[in-house]
Amino acid sequence: MSQLVWSNDLNTGIDVIDSQHRRIVEFINQLGDARQAGDRAAIGEVIEGMVDYTLSHFAFEESLMEDAGYEFLRGHQKVHELFVKRVADMQAQFKAGNDVSDELHGLLRRWLFSHIRSDDAAYVGAVKGNMKALVRDQSKEGWLSRSLGKFFRRR
């Protein structure tokens, strides 16, 4: 299956978010490669890494929305939650020996770009304004690296 290719309309304009989204795209493409190679152990490893990273991304994104007082935070959280549940179900099936990696790969490919273009794009205005204010406020210096450290494991 062809690789997912980043296109400029996926950029939110919030660099830290864009680089996280690109990392998730990389995971999805790595999953495609591992599938093509028919390497079950590699597929399992990629799924694990991707789930872990995506959970961190969701938590980070939700904290930005919360800090900004974004009015549709709850709805956005719900969308993340349902997605996480679907992926976790598939991961459990994979671990139980069912080859669901094709289905999972398809879901990820369809879901991610449409989520970035609609749900994520919707919070950009609110979050960006708040981030600028935080950066201007000297007393909050370092908040970005602090919150990244909170959600992402050093690797």
Ligand SMILES: [Fe+2]
């Ligand atoms: Fe996102």
Ligand SMILES: [Fe+2]
């Ligand atoms: Fe999101």
